[in-house]
Amino acid sequence: MKNCEYQQIDPQALPTPTPTPQPHHGNDTEKKKEPRRPRRKWEVFPGKNRFYCDGRIIVARQSGVLPLTLGLILVTSGLFFIFDCPFLVKHLTSCIPVIGGVLFVFVLITLLQTSFTDPGILPRATPDEAADIEKQIDNTGNTSYRPPPRTKEVLINQQVVKLKYCFTCKMFRPPRTSHCSLCDNCVERFDHHCPWVGNCVGKRNYRFFYTFIVSLSFLTAFIFGCVTTHLALRAQGGKGLVFALQESPGSAVELVICFFSVWSILGLSGFHTYLVASNLTTNEDIKGSWSGKSGEDVTNPYSHKNIFINCCSVLCAPMPPSLIDRRGFLPADESAQTGSADIELPTLAAKSEINVCTQGTKGLLESAALSPLLSTSCPQGKPQNAHSCPETSPALNSDPTSEFSKGCRGNHTSSSHGDTSRPRHTKARSKKCRREALHIPNPAFDVPVSPTSPDAAPDSKARSHKGGSLTPLH
Amino acid sequence: ATPTHLLLCSSKVFIQRHYSSGTICKFQTKFPSELESRIDEQQFEETIQTLNNLYAEAEKLGGKSYLEGCLASLTAYTIFLCMETHYEKVLKKIARYIKDQNEKIYAPRGLLLTDPIERGLRVVEITIFEDRSIGSGR
Numbered sequence: 352m353k354n355c356e357y358q359q360i361d362p363q364a365l366p367t368p369t370p371t372p373q374p375h376h377g378n379d380t381e382k383k384k385e386p387r388r389p390r391r392k393w394e395v396f397p398g399k400n401r402f403y404c405d406g407r408i409i410v411a412r413q414s415g416v417l418p419l420t421l422g423l424i425l426v427t428s429g430l431f432f433i434f435d436c437p438f439l440v441k442h443l444t445s446c447i448p449v450i451g452g453v454l455f456v457f458v459l460i461t462l463l464q465t466s467f468t469d470p471g472i473l474p475r476a477t478p479d480e481a482a483d484i485e486k487q488i489d490n491t492g493n494t495s496y497r498p499p500p501r502t503k504e505v506l507i508n509q510q511v512v513k514l515k516y517c518f519t520c521k522m523f524r525p526p527r528t529s530h531c532s533l534c535d536n537c538v539e540r541f542d543h544h545c546p547w548v549g550n551c552v553g554k555r556n557y558r559f560f561y562t563f564i565v566s567l568s569f570l571t572a573f574i575f576g577c578v579t580t581h582l583a584l585r586a587q588g589g590k591g592l593v594f595a596l597q598e599s600p601g602s603a604v605e606l607v608i609c610f611f612s613v614w615s616i617l618g619l620s621g622f623h624t625y626l627v628a629s630n631l632t633t634n635e636d637i638k639g640s641w642s643g644k645s646g647e648d649v650t651n652p653y654s655h656k657n658i659f660i661n662c663c664s665v666l667c668a669p670m671p672p673s674l675i676d677r678r679g680f681l682p683a684d685e686s687a688q689t690g691s692a693d694i695e696l697p698t699l700a701a702k703s704e705i706n707v708c709t710q711g712t713k714g715l716l717e718s719a720a721l722s723p724l725l726s727t728s729c730p731q732g733k734p735q736n737a738h739s740c741p742e743t744s745p746a747l748n749s750d751p752t753s754e755f756s757k758g759c760r761g762n763h764t765s766s767s768h769g770d771t772s773r774p775r776h777t778k779a780r781s782k783k784c785r786r787e788a789l790h791i792p793n794p795a796f797d798v799p800v801s802p803t804s805p806d807a808a809p810d811s812k813a814r815s816h817k818g819g820s821l822t823p824l825h
Numbered sequence: 826a827t828p829t830h831l832l833l834c835s836s837k838v839f840i841q842r843h844y845s846s847g848t849i850c851k852f853q854t855k856f857p858s859e860l861e862s863r864i865d866e867q868q869f870e871e872t873i874q875t876l877n878n879l880y881a882e883a884e885k886l887g888g889k890s891y892l893e894g895c896l897a898s899l900t901a902y903t904i905f906l907c908m909e910t911h912y913e914k915v916l917k918k919i920a921r922y923i924k925d926q927n928e929k930i931y932a933p934r935g936l937l938l939t940d941p942i943e944r945g946l947r948v949v950e951i952t953i954f955e956d957r958s959i960g961s962g963r
Contacts, residue, residue: 460901474945483839505844512844522947526848540848562898653847664886667894669912670905671884674945 393677397475398536406677408467411534415546417466424462424567427608428455431574434601435581442584447577454570461563462548469673470553471539473520473528481521488516510652527653529634539671542626543633552633555673558666561623568613568620575609578602630654630661840873840949850880852941852949859953863934872926872938873949879922883915916942 393406401410410417428451436448476484488501501516503523514523517530520537524530529541531551540554552560582602585595596603626636630653635641641651655661838860843853854873856866890911897904923940931938931951939950 457901460903464902473947476947477944479837480839480944480948480950483837507844507847514844525842525947526844558894558898559902562901660886663891663894666898667891668886669884669890669893670897670910672910672912672916672942674942 390681391677392675392679392681395681396675396677398472399534400472400536402677409469409550409677410466411544411550413533413546413549415549417547417549420462420547423608423612424455424458424570427574427605428570430601430605431577434599435574435577435605438581438585438599439577443580451570451573451577454566454573457566458563458570461559461566464559465545465552465556465563466548466550468550468556468559469675469677470551470557471541471555471671472534472553472673472675473522473525473537473539474675475520475537476522484516484522508652510650512652527632527635540632541634555671561627561666564616564620564623568616571609571613571616574605575613578605578609582606627662627665628658630665834955835952836955838951838953840951842947849884850941850946851877857951860936860951863936863953864931868930872930875922876919876941876949879915879919883912883919 391406393402393409396402399412401412402408403410431451432448436451439447501518503514503516505512505514505526507526512526514526516522517524517537519530519535522537524537525539527540528537530537531541531544533544534551536551538551538553540557542552542557542560544551545560548560548563550556581599582592582595585598586592623633625631626633629651631641631651635651641649655664836859838857840852840857843851852873854870854877856869860869893911919942920940923938927938935954935956937952937954939952941947941949944950
């Protein structure tokens with residue numbers, strides 16, 4: 352017996368020119384003049400991340416030692432410009448502060464981008480998807496009482512790769528994806544979680560990270576060289592190193608910091624250059640996934656077998672989009688469910704009931720395809736059905752702009768600079784999004800709408816409807 | 826004429842990703858059995874194949890993307906703040922294609938495609954609607 356929930360569709364709630372006198376239609380959640388503030392998706396994000404600037408900036412919950420990293424860089428560079436540059440400009444060349452300045456800016460920008468960019472977080476599976484996957488796992492003929500295996504094997508470039516099931520995100524992880532326990536997210540092409548930048552390093556911010564450590568190596572080496580030259584020049588003429596240090600105490604601090612960090616940073620840059628050239632991640636390298644330890648002939652299936660192409664594919668590939676859509680708006684019913692207390696009436700997406708006079712399902716579906724639509728998942732009569740939760744049809748959620756806002760989203764990087772330009776730009780883009788979103792063809796052309804108003808009580812369950820000709824549920 | 830009450834019951838089919846070519850975005854073209862009564866296998870495969878081709882275009886490594894990448898790295902990637910990336914342009918194309926397919930082919934058959942980007946590029950979700958019209962009330 353089918354266990355379906357029936358819902359009706361309100362043509363009045365379709366985005367047609369029909370005026371909607373009732374206040375309870377849900378397709379205007381994105382308008383700011385709503386009494387209830389529309390919620391953005393970052394506000395209900397399940398991972399352990401923090402968001403700033405209304406979702407534009409994402410960081411891990413623990414910022415790690417990012418303040419220390421920033422502090423060290425700022426202090427060392429500051430001391431360099433204050434103590435060493437004047438002397439070196441006088442005695443050597445004025446290129447020195449210019450080069451130092453460029454390197455410093457590069458380091459700072461790439462550091463902030465690494466920290467504030469979404470590393471490639473995979474959004475968790477929707478309940479429907481999770482149920483579907485569970486069904487597939489259970490169906491794989493498990494007759495024993497042991498739990499079914501939660502791995503899947505795929506063949507990638509003639510190499511067997513095991514995909515693991517993530518219990519937190521309720522899905523099989525794509526290849527090279529790993530779940531970071533510090534951030535509680537699955538991250539694509541997971542490299543490692545870097546406490547120095549306070550974020551995971553993954554597919555989307557690896558290039559920023561690599562540029563950061565390479566430019567930091569240059570900066571550290573450059574400052575180290577300049578400070579050494581400066582002290583050597585000052586100590587000339589028999590004056591001695593101590594005298595030079597007394598004259599320029601800042602240089603002593605720089606010397607110590609640079610001396611201790613240059614080796615580790617250079618080493619890290621070298622290591623990551625090797626990883627980039629062989630298209631490996633730190634995670635894979637540490638686990639020895641492709642090193643053939645088990646004696647089999649395993650090779651890295653992702654490598655293009657050419658150093659140049661590997662480098663280009665890691666560093667110069669098209670920038671993938673952020674999949675978590677931080678700044679998109681939640682469909683109105685989810686906003687309601689997540690605890691806003693002051694919603695007067697449930698929105699279309701969750702509950703409303705309608706009288707529809709229609710030529711048939713097909714015509715309505717054509718119009719419904721472009722509008723908010725009610726739907727519930729219902730099992731197709733199979734006994735082991737587990738679908739239960741009603742859910743809006745996602746592509747047709749009550750704010751069409753979220754779909755398009757994905758395409759417009761370009762502000763995934765940090766707002767470390769130029770804040771004045773960004774908000775303006777964001778607004779311009781979101782206006783463009785909205786113009787596109789509202790260009791929905793009038794769906795009401797072949798659906799004559801009944802002039803009767805919906806029932807007073809916006810019951811979602813149609814069984815209470817007049818006529819009683821409905822079969823009650825289950 | 827008294828209005829007809831139209832009721833829809835829906836279920837979902839998920840088209841999973843296909844990883845045989847690596848980590849690029851590609852969906853399986855295997856025809857799910859739940860759609861057998863609704864749509865041609867050919868039509869379905871064509872839709873998925875076109876989607877796969879579009880995603881391949883988005884992720885393509887070629888001269889243009891290398892140039893974009895190198896230029897971006899020279900500016901410390903700040904141009905990403907001002908420019909729409911190649912991938913985003915193709916995503917818009919994909920959104921238009923899916924809307925088009927829904928309007929022309931899937932909605933008339935009581936099906937609805939969901940843009941994979943709304944599902945984190947994990948699945949193509951197809952919602953199947955069943956018509957349960959109750960009487961015409963005439």
